[in-house]
Amino acid sequence: MQMKRQYHHYRRRRQYQNSSPIAQRSLPPFIAAATTIIFCCILLLLVHAPAPVQMRRLQRCELVGELYILDVPKSELSLWLCIAEYESRYNTHVVGNRNADGSSDYGLFQISGRYWCQPDNGTKYYAFNECNVKCSALLQDDITVAVECARTIQRRQGWSAWSVYSLYCNRTLTEVDDCFE
Structure with a gap:
């Protein structure tokens, strides 16, 4: 009889363990708390995450056309094209390393967010905002604000304001006439 009771007890316990979902099993308190915290953080990130930014990479002649429409003189287009190629590879949404x-x-x-635009996050390094724009305005698909600010920089500091100018753009440049055919 004793053996029969032990068998039934063992069988009931086994059935309970096999039928209970994992959620019903108890976890150590620190693991349960950590899991809850991680879940809440992921949920907050998903709810408050900014919309994904669609990066626009312009084609060479597309950029030439947009610059020309924005009244960049045809004689300067090769320089602007060279600077954009070496600074951002024609990408509108690039934020460089610190x-x-x-x-x-x-x-x-x-x-530069130190001198020419105002960073959105209120960082301490912000100093002048000479273009009188938020830095995020320089990341738009519409490049009008970026071109206006770049023209301001070029008028005040010349082409050497961009380090790539002396390295790559102060030599023979690729002509842009093929973009007007």
């Missing part, structure tokens, strides 16, 4: 002073460079022409 500079030594903590600032970043923004957009098609990699314009």
